[in-house]
Amino acid sequence: MTTHERPAGPDDVTGTAPAPAPGAGADGDAGADARGVPATVVADPARLADTVELLGLVAQLEQVAFARLAADSAVAPTTDQRLQLSRFAAAAITRRDAVLARIVELGADPVAAIGQFDHVLDDFDARTQPSSWWERLLKAYVGYGVADDFCRLAADALDEESRRVVLAVLDDAAHAELAVAELDAAGADDGVLSARLALWGRRLVGEALGVVQRLLVQRPGLARLVAPSDAAPAPAVADQQASGVAAPANxxxxxxxxxxxxxxxRMSRLGLTA
Amino acid sequence: MTTHERPAGPDDVTGTAPAPAPGAGADGDAGADARGVPATVVADPARLADTVELLGLVAQLEQVAFARLAADSAVAPTTDQRLQLSRFAAAAITRRDAVLARIVELGADPVAAIGQFDHVLDDFDARTQPSSWWERLLKAYVGYGVADDFCRLAADALDEESRRVVLAVLDDAAHAELAVAELDAAGADDGVLSARLALWGRRLVGEALGVVQRLLVQRPGLARLVAPSDAAPAPAVADQQASGVAAPANxxxxxxxxxxxxxxxRMSRLGLTA
Structure with a gap:
């Protein structure tokens, strides 16, 4: 999605982006240090904090995915599903650790970064207790899908390496494929189940959007990352200072x-009405 | 130990092992095919079944360890412990998959092999519900330690490659180290806790030995693997045939x-009385 990318304009060259290097002069390649940390991130503590906040959220979502997949694995109807789901759970930990490693590269504390989101989905989980295996699968696919999409949008505003890490983590869709295959097969010959799951999907997306709304209110850093003005490739310093650091009004x-x-x-992939 | 490897005799060359290459003597390395499956295992369906049974049990124990570590992670007192415990859970899945891969190499069905032990520790878990974080840690260290030791003993009777896989899986003691460090630190300055944990340890080992006893009664294959006659370094062929395959009386x-x-x-490592 390129919704947030402003076309590069004349004001862009005066920003924190590396100056066009006359024979790699004083500023040549000053934009990134050896760890792939762009100078803009390091030089701007507010932007660095916002980046670490998003990375913490992504890491926590993987941690939550792990816990959920592990629980799903414990109640899976067949041994085969149990094996697969626990494999997905293990993969979530690998992804989480990739994000935590990036936080360390940025010089921040990974435990604090993920820990601040320890209960981010507790409310959501309490309000959306699945009552069947199918509802459980749909919750994984739809409910957490919204959270992933939000992180994907916010990742547009990150430095290149952090964005790469986040998108790689979010694109590992093996579990989604399992959910789609199983839900599709189950719903195809059961109209009552399909209707029920469509209703469940609407409930899930409503609750999930509520989580995003609360996050944006409680976490100005995340709000800044998805604010349209922040997503410009290289905003003017004045603009950046004035609008980029303050939380957007709405x-x-x-x-x-x-x-x-x-x-x-997502719902239409399952043949369900959103 | 090479307990089950019969000295290569005339009967070996007539098995399903690949014909000896010209130049390699009649018995030279005919004992294993390209997948590392010894001819003795392949040629002896009963011994192959026993091997797969033990591998299924080891895989299931890793699956159970995964579920337990994932649950521990969910209630860990600190974020740091949560991160570590879920990492250990993920590692259990890697180990489980290594064992399942060996079952596939032996030509058996991994899902059936692990699935037959789906509820092997349900009773044990129901009878030993930990009432505190420390009891939970000790249960992991002591309770499942007994199961691991049993598998280690039985592994002596396996073909070389299967034994290697099992011992590698059981020797990955990172989680035990965490439990030891934490329990040691907690017990050192709390005599009441130490006394309580010593009692808990006795209860755990009693229940765990009960599990082993039931397994040996219900699973003649496992009983055969730990039967003393099998544990002799190099038993005579006749003895091996007569006693090695039948389940021992006691x-x-x-x-x-x-x-x-x-x-x-194990208990004394923690400074606790067994």
Whole structure:
């Protein structure tokens, strides 16, 4: 998605981006140090803090995915599913650790970064207790799918390496494929189940969007990352200071439009009405 | 130990092992095919079944360890412990998959092999519900330690490659180290806790030995693997044939002696009375 990328304009060259190097002069390649940490991130403590905040959230979502997949594995109807689901759970830990490693590279504390989101989905989980194996699968696919989409949107505003790490983590869709295959097979010959799951999907997306809304209110750093002005490739210093660091007045409605559209796409893959 | 490897005799060359290459003597390395499956295992369906049975049990124990570590991670007192414990859980899945891969190499069905032990520790878990974080840690260290020791003993009777896989899996003691460090630190300055944990340890080992006893009664294959006649370094072929395949009349008391000794060693590492 390129919704947030402003076209590069004349004001861009005066920003914190590396100056065009006359024979790699004083500023040549000053934009990144040996760890792949762009100078803009290091030089701007507020932007660094926002980056670490998003990385902490992504790591926590993987931790939550691990716990959920492990629990799913314990109640899976067949041994084969148990084996697969616990393998997915283990993969979530590998992904989480990749994100934590990036936080360390940025010089921040990984335990504090993930720990601040320890209970981020507790409310969501309490309100959306699945009552069947199918509801459980759909919750994984739809509910956490919204959270992933949100992180993907916010990742557009990160430095290149952090964005690469986040997108790689979020794109590992093996578990989604399992959910799709099983739900599709189950719903195909059961109209009652399909209707019930469509209703469940609407409930899940409503609760999930509520989580995003609360996050944007409680976490100005995340709000800044998805704010349209922040997503410009290299904003002017003055703009950046004035608008980039302050939290935007309203949670961007564009974000919710995008999340809803992705949800609709996801449900239609299952042959369910969003 | 090479307990089950019959000295290559005339009967070996007529098995399913690949014909000896010209130039390699009649018996030269005919004992193993390209997958590392010894001809003795392949040629002897009963011994192959026993091997797969033990591998299934080891795989299941790793699956159970995964589920337990994942649950421990969910209730860990600190974020740091949560991160570590879920990492250990993920490692258990890697180990489980190594064992399942060996089952596939032996030409058996990994899902059936692990699935037959799906509820092997359910009773044990129901009878030993930890009431504190420390009891939980001790249960992991002591309770499942007995199961691991049993598998280690039985592994002596496997073909070389299967034994290597099992011992590698059981020797990955990172989680035990965590339990030891934490329990040691906690017990050092709390006599009441130490006394309580010593009592808990006795309860755990009693229940764990009960599990082993039931397994040996219900699973003649496992009983055959730990039967004393099998443990002789190089038994005569005739003895091996006669006694090695039939289930022994009594569960070997030597096994229980060994398991109890290991338990005592384990408790004393914690400064607790066994």
């Amino acid at each position: 949670p961007p409605t564009k974000v919710f439009g995008e999340l809803t559209a992705q949800h609709t796409r | 569960p070997p008391t030597k096994v229980f002696g060994e398991l109890t000794a290991q338990h005592t060693r």
